[in-house]
Every structure is written in structure tokens, then in C-alpha cells.
Amino acid sequence: MNFDFDKVIDRRTSSSTKWQKFPADVLPFWVADMDFAAPDFVLQALHQRLDHPILGYTDRPAALTNALQGWLDHHFQWQVPEEWVVWIPGVVPGLNLACQTLDAGRHIIIPTPVYHPFLDLAAHAGLRESRVPLQSEPSPTAEGSERWCMDIDAMQAAVRPDTRMILICNPQNPTGRCYRYSELQALAELIEQHNLLLVSDEIHANFVLAGDCRHIPIAQAFPAIARRTISLFAATKIYNIPGVSCAAAIIPDAGLREQFLQARRGLVPGIGPLGFTASEVAFNDRSSWIPELQAYLRNNLQLLRDCAGARLSPLQATYLAWINVADLELQDAESYFAGHGLGISPGAQFGRPDYIRFNFGCPRATLEAGLERLSAALQKAV
Numbered sequence: 001m002n003f004d005f006d007k008v009i010d011r012r013t014s015s016s017t018k019w020q021k022f023p024a025d026v027l028p029f030w031v032a033d034m035d036f037a038a039p040d041f042v043l044q045a046l047h048q049r050l051d052h053p054i055l056g057y058t059d060r061p062a063a064l065t066n067a068l069q070g071w072l073d074h075h076f077q078w079q080v081p082e083e084w085v086v087w088i089p090g091v092v093p094g095l096n097l098a099c100q101t102l103d104a105g106r107h108i109i110i111p112t113p114v115y116h117p118f119l120d121l122a123a124h125a126g127l128r129e130s131r132v133p134l135q136s137e138p139s140p141t142a143e144g145s146e147r148w149c150m151d152i153d154a155m156q157a158a159v160r161p162d163t164r165m166i167l168i169c170n171p172q173n174p175t176g177r178c179y180r181y182s183e184l185q186a187l188a189e190l191i192e193q194h195n196l197l198l199v200s201d202e203i204h205a206n207f208v209l210a211g212d213c214r215h216i217p218i219a220q221a222f223p224a225i226a227r228r229t230i231s232l233f234a235a236t237k238i239y240n241i242p243g244v245s246c247a248a249a250i251i252p253d254a255g256l257r258e259q260f261l262q263a264r265r266g267l268v269p270g271i272g273p274l275g276f277t278a279s280e281v282a283f284n285d286r287s288s289w290i291p292e293l294q295a296y297l298r299n300n301l302q303l304l305r306d307c308a309g310a311r312l313s314p315l316q317a318t319y320l321a322w323i324n325v326a327d328l329e330l331q332d333a334e335s336y337f338a339g340h341g342l343g344i345s346p347g348a349q350f351g352r353p354d355y356i357r358f359n360f361g362c363p364r365a366t367l368e369a370g371l372e373r374l375s376a377a378l379q380k381a382v
Helices: 038-048 063-075 091-100 116-125 152-159 181-193 222-227 256-265 273-283 289-311 333-338 364-381
Strands: 085-088 106-111 128-133 135-138 145-149 163-169 197-201 229-233 247-250 319-325 355-359
Touching: 038 273, 085 091, 085 106, 085 256, 085 289, 091 116, 091 163, 091 197, 091 256, 106 152, 116 163, 116 181, 128 152, 163 181, 181 197, 181 222, 181 273, 181 319, 222 229, 222 273, 222 364, 256 364, 273 364, 289 364, 333 364
Parallel strands: 106 128, 106 163, 163 197, 197 229
Antiparallel strands: 085 247, 135 145, 229 247, 319 355
16 A cells, blocks of 8 residues: 555644644644544544444444454564453543552652653642653764663662552653663563552554664563553554544553552543544554555654754654754743744653654655744754
């Protein structure tokens, strides 16, 4: 198949969150929502489901879990028993439910910068938290000035007698890191040493763009800690269907899984029929959608790299660039870039106000127009 990622689609008439936030003269590159049409095989399945005129409460189709099992095996060689899978309406609810398995007042550790809903988890669940900064170390490539790594020593120092959980993003949002086996091994050893739980948001698992990297599900790579893990997956990002909510929590331990299910009861809604339909067909996909999308994003990334230069953190995964703007000394990064016609995500949202996040998951023409504006906005530092 050949998918048309160059097609520019007008989203302003669709009540798009991404396109309605800013005035019409501002191009949005903020929220993690790509501007590509969902693949035809997903849309066709949705149209077929809509041929039935009733969209009522819907039980999970038996074939959905089978599709997820096949997808995890196909992409990551991970054989997951059916009973490990808990279906939820999204990864963010999954993060919050994981925290609800803990007693109030317990302590969690979150490496930062990180996807901003992580920063609300402790408050939502009545927990205490330590935010441990990722290390910025020299990059082994010419892509940028630094590479972001988990600071295991600092995380070790942050562990307290009441610490119960560590929560991570892998691939990492917003820095674009794809953690190496050795990094995950060190984390697994820390988890085991202190009898902790680990929650791993792996929604960007299929967005690995660097040729020398691969996504490693930590619960698969280190079976000794699998019973301590909650791994979160969804098809919504890689197939660009975030408005059709459906996700899966992989929880190998029966006791932890029951705690998660108890936390879910009465707190989160069920999944609708369109979410089930879209996710099932996506997890069954073996077309060229993912490799073609990855290739397109790599080309987009190169254009962004040419524009941002050493400001751009070396990106191994995701379609979300992490750009250093410390020298601009901005008090309000979002307003500053909006004044140059760009809608970005300010780094303060993720725990680092000296950065911005830039979504390059869009048609080439849209990106090129945005990069002209980005270049102008960065000229203040020259």
C-alpha cells in the first residue's frame, strides 16, 4: 500500500481541539494529534459498524484481545496471556487507576520532564511524589547537544520507606528517548531491590525512528519484575485515532490486576463500540502503514533538525520534538511563539520551562510553513 501523508486536510470545521485552540493565523504544532488521515482499513471498519443504526452499550468483542495479543507478538515478540489484559478507555485513565491502587499518602517517583498528566497523578490520588530530573548527557551523535537518560542514582536516593511506585514514559514524551536495555535493566533492579511497582506508558512504542533503536517492553525483557508492572498500550497514536478511545493495561500479577479492576469500578466509563471496532482492526494490521509513516516522519524530522540545529534534543522515537529555547529567556513561551504564528506546547507543562515541544506529525507542506515561522521566532537569539 501507499498511504498519502502529503494530503493537507482542513480540520478547522471538525471541532478539532488541536486546530481550535489558537486563532486562524496560527499553525498548531502542540497536542500529540497528527494531521494525517487515519488509514482506510480503520475507516472502512468504522463505516461498516455504522451500518448498524444502534450505538448502544457494548461488551468487549472476544476478538479484540486476540488482536492485541497478535500485535504484541508481531511487533515485540511478547506473548501475553489473555488474563493479563484489562481494557480501559485510555492511557491517562490507566495511569490514574494505577495510582488509585495505592493507599493514600504513599509516595511515588516520576522522572521529569514528562507527559504532563503524570504531574497531576499524585494530587488526584492523594499521594506524595518526588520528581527526579532526567540526566542530560552528551549525545554520541551529531544530532544535538544532549541525550536524556534516567538518573538511576538520583531515583535510588529518592526512594523512601513509604515509596510504592515509579511511573515512566517509554518511548519518553517529551524528550523522544527510546530507553536502552541497560537503562531498563538498571531500573528493573531498582524496582526489585525496593519492592516497588512500575507503571510504564508505552503508547508510542511503534514510533521508533532511529535505526539503531528498538522499543523494549520492560515487563517482557525482565520477567522477574513482570509481577510488579502495569504496562499501558493503545493503537490510538500510531493509527491517528485518538478521538476513538480504547487502551489496554497489561498486568501480569493477579492481585495487582484485581486492585486495578477495583479502582476502575464506578470511576471510569466503558469503551464504546467505535473504540472497540477501530482498535481491533488496527491491532490486526500487518500492512505497510507503520513503516511508511515512520519513513515520512524521519524525513520530517530531518527538516526540523535542519531548522532547529543543536537546539533539538536527539530524537529516537515519537513525533514530538524537544527544543531548547533557554537563551530566549521567555516568560510565556506559548504566547511568544503564537505571536510568530506557531502553536507549540510550552516546556513548563512538562516540567522544563526552558524547552518547547513541537509536533512534526503533519503533511510536509504544513511543516515547511511552520518551520519558516519557527526560524523567524528563533532569530531573536542570533
